[in-house]
C-alpha cells in the first residue's frame with residue numbers, strides 16, 4: 001500500500017491511527033461478547049475502518065454525517081461516549097433510543113449523527129434535505145452519507161443522487177464497495193465496471209478511493225469537503241474495500257472464496273498503516289502498547305458502566321406518550337372579515353399565510369413553482385416567496401419525502417405536495433418507516449406536511465382517484481387530516497404546519513372547485529381531533545368525512561323525515577371518538593360513511609370501538625358504507641356504481657326504519 005503524507009502533521013497521522021484502532025478494538029471485544037451470548041447481533045466493519053474514520057475526521061464537528069451499519073468508526077470519531085454506545089446495544093436507558101431500536105439505528109443531534117433505518121436507501125435522500133437546509137441558509141457546510149454497494153441498487157439511491165445533482169446540494173455520497181451485499185457478490189448486484197460510472201449519468205463528479213488507505217481517504221475527502229463547501233455540489237465517491245466478516249456474525253462467510261479473503265487480509269487498513277508509521281519512525285511498539293492499553297481501559301470501564309445499568313422499564317402509557325412529539329396547540333381565532341371562496345382557494349390561502357409566518361418553511365412538489373401545481377394551489381407563490389422556497393422537484397417521491405425528513409433534522413419545516421395522492425405509494429417507504437417512527441425511535445421529529453389531492457367522482461380512473469388515508473391511519477406516528485369544507489381546510493392546514501409531527505393532509509379533488517364557503521381572510525388555526533357536528537337530530541348518527549360529508553348532507557336533504565346527527569370527523573388521527581360516542585348515546589343508531597373501499601378502513605374501526613364502548617346504547621346493528629372492493633373505475637356509470645352514495649341512501653333508510 002502506498003501512503004502519501006502530504007502536508008499532514010505527525011499529530012494528525014497518529015490521530016488517524018488511534019481513530020482506527022478504537023473501533024477495531026471495540027469490535028474485537030464485541031466478538032468475544034457475542035460468543036459468550038452477551039450481545040445478540042453484530043454487523044462487523046472490521047477492515048473498513050479507514051473509511052468511517054477518514055471521512056468523519058475530514059468533516060467539521062457541526063457537519064452532519066449519516067452512517068450505516070458498518071460505520072462504528074463514525075461514532076467513535078465523533079466522540080460518542082462508549083458507555084452510551086454499549087447501552088444502546090444492550091437496550092439500556094443510557095443508549096439513544098430508550099430500548100426502542102437496536103444497534104446503529106439511531107441518531108443524535110448532539111453529535112450531528114443521523115443513523116440509518118433498516119431499509120438503507122432512504123438515508124441518501126435525508127442527506128439531500130440536510131444539505132438543502134444548509135444551502136438555503138447559505139452555510140458553507142458539507143454533508144456525508146454512507147451506503148453499501150448493495151443498497152445502490154435501490155431506487156432511493158438513484159433518486160437521491162439525481163435530486164442532489166439537479167439542486168447542486170453539497171453532499172458526499174460515500175459508497176463502501178465491500179464486495180458483497182449479504183451473500184450477493186457485486187457481479188450479481190450491478191453491471192457496470194465501477195459504481196462511480198453512474199455519476200456521469202447524474203451529471204455529477206466522482207472519485208474512486210482506496211478505502212483501505214487511511215491517508216488517501218482522509219486527504220481526498222478533506223479536499224473534496226473544502227471544494228463543496230466553497231461551491232456547493234454533490235460528489236459520488238466509491239471506496240474500494242472488502243467485508244472481512246459475515247453479513248452479520250451468525251451468517252458466516254462460506255460463500256466468499258478463500259483467495260479473496262487472503263488478498264484483502266493483506267490490505268488490512270490498520271496493520272498496513274501501522275507498519276508505515278513504524279517505518280517512518282512515527283510509531284513504535286511501546287506507543288502502540290500504550291494506545292492499546294488506554295483504549296482497552298476505556299472499553300472495559302464503559303462496558304462495566306453499561307452492564308451495571310439496570311434493564312430498561314417502561315409502561316404502555318409512557319410508550320404511547322412517546323410516539324408523537326408534544327405539540328402545544330395554539331389557537332388563532334377566526335377574524336370577522338370573510339370572503340366567499342372555493343376549497344382550492346382556501347388551501348392556497350392557508351399555505352400562503354403559513355409561508356408568510358415561517359420564513360424557513362419550504363414547499364416541494366412536482367410542477368409547483370412557476371406552473372403553480374396541477375391544481376394551481378401554489379400559483380403565484382414563486383413571485384412572493386421565490387424558487388428557493390417553492391421548489392419544483394424531479395419525479396421522485398421517495399427522495400423528496402426523505403429530503404423533507406432531512407430538512408426537519410436540520411431545523412426547517414416543509415410541505416410536500418403529492419401531485420395526486422395515488423402517487424404517494426412511490427414515497428410510501430420513507431413516510432411509514434422514517435417519518436412515522438423517528439420520534440419514537442430517537443426523539444427526532446419530522447416536521448413535514450404531505451398534501452394529498454385525493455378522491456374519486458372526477459372520472460380519473462384507478463390511478464388518479466384513490467382515497468388512501470387508511471394506508472396511514474394505521475401507522476403510529478402519523479397524523480391524518482381530511483377536511484370537507486374550505487374554512488376547515490384552511491385552519492387545519494395551518495395547524496398541520498404548526499405541528500412538529502408528520503401530517504398527511506387529504507384534500508378531495510372533487511371538492512376543490514365545487515364547494516364554496518365564507519372563509520375568514522386572516523390566518524387562523526383549528527385543532528386536530530375535534531369533529532364538527534353539522535346537524536343535530538335524535539333518530540340516528542351519521543359519521544363521515546371528506547366528500548362523504550357532502551353526500552350525507554345531500555341525501556338527508558332529500559329525506560326531511562330523518563332527524564340525524566351528522567358528524568364530520570375532520571381529522572382521522574387523532575380521531576374524535578368522544579364526539580361519536582356522545583352522539584350514539586343520544587341516537588342509539590350509527591351509520592358510518594367513507595369513500596374508501598370498506599375493508600380495513602376507518603369505518604370498521606369506528607364500528608368496533610362503538611361496539612366495545614357503547615354496546616348497551618345501541619338499538620340497531622351499526623352500518624358501514626364504503627366503495628366497492630374494486631379499483632376505482634374510469635367510466636362515469638361504473639364510477640358512480642363504485643362510489644357509496646346510492647348504497648348509503650339505501651342503508652340510511654333501512655337503519656331509520658329498523
Ligand SMILES: Cc1ncc(C[n+]2csc(CCOP(=O)(O)OP(=O)(O)O)c2C)c(N)n1
Pocket residue numbers: 070118119120147148149150151152178180181182243247
Ligand atoms: C429494503 C431492504 N431490502 C433488504 C434488506 C436486507 N438487507 C440488509 S443489509 C443487506 C445487504 C446490504 O448490502 P450493502 O448495501 O452492500 O451493505 P453491506 O452490508 O455490504 O455493508 C440486505 C440485503 C434491507 N435491510 N432493506
